Amino acid sequence: MPEPPRPHGLDPDGHFVREGSLTRVPDAFRPVVAAVRERLPQVLGARLDGAYLYGSIPRGTARAGRSDLDLFVVLRAEPTAADRAALQALGDALDRDFPQIDGVGPLLYGRERLLGAAERYDLGWFLACLCTPLLGNDLAELLPRYRPDSLLARETNGDLARLLPRWRERIAAAGYDEAALRRLVRFTSRHLVRTGFTLVMTRWNGWTSDLREMAEVCGAYYPERAPQLRAAARYGREPVADHGVLRGYVDDLGPWLAAEYARVHGVKAPRPEDAP
Missing domain, CATH: 1.20.120 (Four Helix Bundle (Hemerythrin (Met), subunit A))
Known part of the structure; x- marks a missing residue:
């Protein structure tokens, strides 16, 4: 008897399958991703806990000149105004340097908030299920598995x-x-x-x-x-x-x-x- 079809985007146990992968990044966007990997630690230094991609680029559906770069950045402590300004400046520089992206959408949060109970079913889920690890340790390992409830x-x-x-x-x-x-x-x-x-x-x-x-x-x-x-x-x-x-x-x-x-x-x- 054939196996029944699996629900879309879920594993056999009904949990989300994490979407996106660095292997799916289209060739046109690989120089952008490499630049993020190189520049982000220079901008945020030891405060940087990790970085993730999300959206069309790690899903492999990005369109050159039409898609933005979606970047999720985690700091070891809560972000300051200076951190946000530095990340925005990096995003603006990437947008200028790489015509294949149409803007940069950076998100910036502290590690403690992401792992806290208040965000477990919002930002925690977003990181664990919709974000692709790029730099640092993957916080998804410290979060639960999720169902569409x-x-x-x-x-x-x-x-x-x-x-x-x-x-x-x-x-x-x-x-x-x-x-x-x-x-x-x-x-x-x-x-x-x-x-x-x-x-x-x-x-x-x-x-x-x-x-x-x-x-x-x-x-x-x-x-x-x-x-x-x-x-x-x-x-x-x-x-x-x-x-x-x-x-x-x-x-x-x-x-x-x-x-x-x-x-x-x-x-x-x-x-x-x-x-x-």
Whole structure:
């Protein structure tokens, strides 16, 4: 009798299979990755605990000139303003030096926070399941194995209602700057599609990072929202400088998704940065 098909992105026991690998990095992006490996220790020195890649480059789906470099950096202590400025300067330099990337998205956290109970089902899960080790020891060895359950859904994306007012502020601040608007459309489109997917991943019982597949999966459970989700997946890959798209997100799709998420999974526990 043939073995039944394995749920997408999970091992036979139902745990996430870690996505991404340095062996999948497309040839065009290998010089960028080599530069990160060389320059990051020079910038952060002994404070650096480790570094990881995530997103399309380690998944092997990056497009030269269109994809950004997603970098997750861990320090031995909590980051300072000087650490953040140094990492941002490194990202800007990489963006200038390598035309095959369209920006650098660095994330910076302290080791203690990542391994703490408050982040176990958010940043901890993200590192253990969606990040590819590049430098230092792999903290995933100190974290649990994860399943696509409601606790994980709540703690990863159950904060959309708190984010929407900030998005409105960022949209207002962008004005009619086309580059800023495109960045906002790309960011918010991806965030909404991923939130839509994690809303239903417990029912689908699997994982994918492909925006189009995420949109289709969520749209199958909420067909009345499927056209909006498909459009958001498209704009997440091919952003436009369009205020109308952003207004639709913060006035319609976003509020609906936040309310449905709270109904199904509850609301994410507040973090220190959420304090007024």
